[in-house]
Amino acid sequence: MKRLGETIPLPRLRRLRRTELPVDTVELARYLIGKVVVHDTDDGRLSGRIVETEAYPVGDSAGHAFRGETRRNASLFLGRGHAYVYLTYGSSFMLNVTSEAVGVGAGVLLRALEPLAGIDQMQRLRGAAGLLDLARGPGRLAQAMRIDFTQDGLDLCAAGPLWLATTQSKTGAIGESVRIGLTRNVDRKLRFYERGNSYVSGPKRLSG
Template sequence: MVIYRPLTRSELPDDTASLARTLIGKIVVRELPEGIASGRIVETEAYVTGDAAGHGYRGTTPRNRSLFLEPGHAYVYLAYGISYMLNVSSEMAGVGTGVLIRALEPLEGIPIMRLNRGIERLRDLARGPGRLAQALRIDRSLDGLDLCRKGPLWLARDDHEPDEIGESVRIGISKDADRLLRFYVRKSPFVSGPASLNG
């Protein structure tokens, strides 16, 4: 079994874009009845203050209230009625900004992920935010969870340093679409999105 240590709140930058970059190379750990499933973060997107594409742009609602918690909490929402998305709240309580976890490189519990996803191909288990949520069985029951302490879902780190980190525009949005707020590991096969954004 791999030993990780929780990512502490004091290690989180207080700027959303900086947090999105910092989370590259960190680990999402999911504790399930049948064992641990985990993956290394290879792609994120920042949704910053005043960002028209962000869910906190128009203020607090029952759905997005976890986005307004202090940094390091899970904000999980259902996109298009189909896929859950895992986000990390990113700035001081009440601000409403966050980082979308877009893709993972699977580490532990790969058989669990394959069963959850119903596919075998390693590259596609957690390549994209909906896929990674399905692979790790993430849903609204985990919304609001403190990701800086061990539990059913938490953030961890080890001694790994990510390879070169690229920046691009974000994927699948129409508002504030030209901002370079997507971060990813260059040349990682586990990154989502079109090849034109992954150079």
């Protein structure tokens, strides 16, 4: 299989500063489309371009912070630009970017990446899945990026191993839809994705 990350020049990355992140959760979810998430591991750099997000804003009954701070969701309250990682269905880790002020629980779920660096390693982590399936879907994304509870609470805007970056490449038109897989507060269009991008999970369009 062709190894994209070694045949196409990687984009030049610049670390995002916390002050560059939009203060509003929904704005951040839209802003993160086209940005890059980077995990520098002892087996090398893993990175991917964010192509799909979901916002879980303040007061959202589907959000994990809705009933206040607990041990599980404590990282959501660290202030914007931190990682909130949790396990769902006993097997899939989810990576979120926190989005509001310290003490206010809200975040943005990263749902799909276009792999950039470390594709060989991602394939090992994912059991040699095809390129399109490496990080399409939030659980796959976390597995490909080697995200687990170890990364929960990390500051994404500090000089740490897990960070956010911007590039000079252009971002395509952004679509929006209802969120996927929820049972509550399903009506709001809080899912964002880059239109026409093959690495986006689920339907490219959802009404509602």
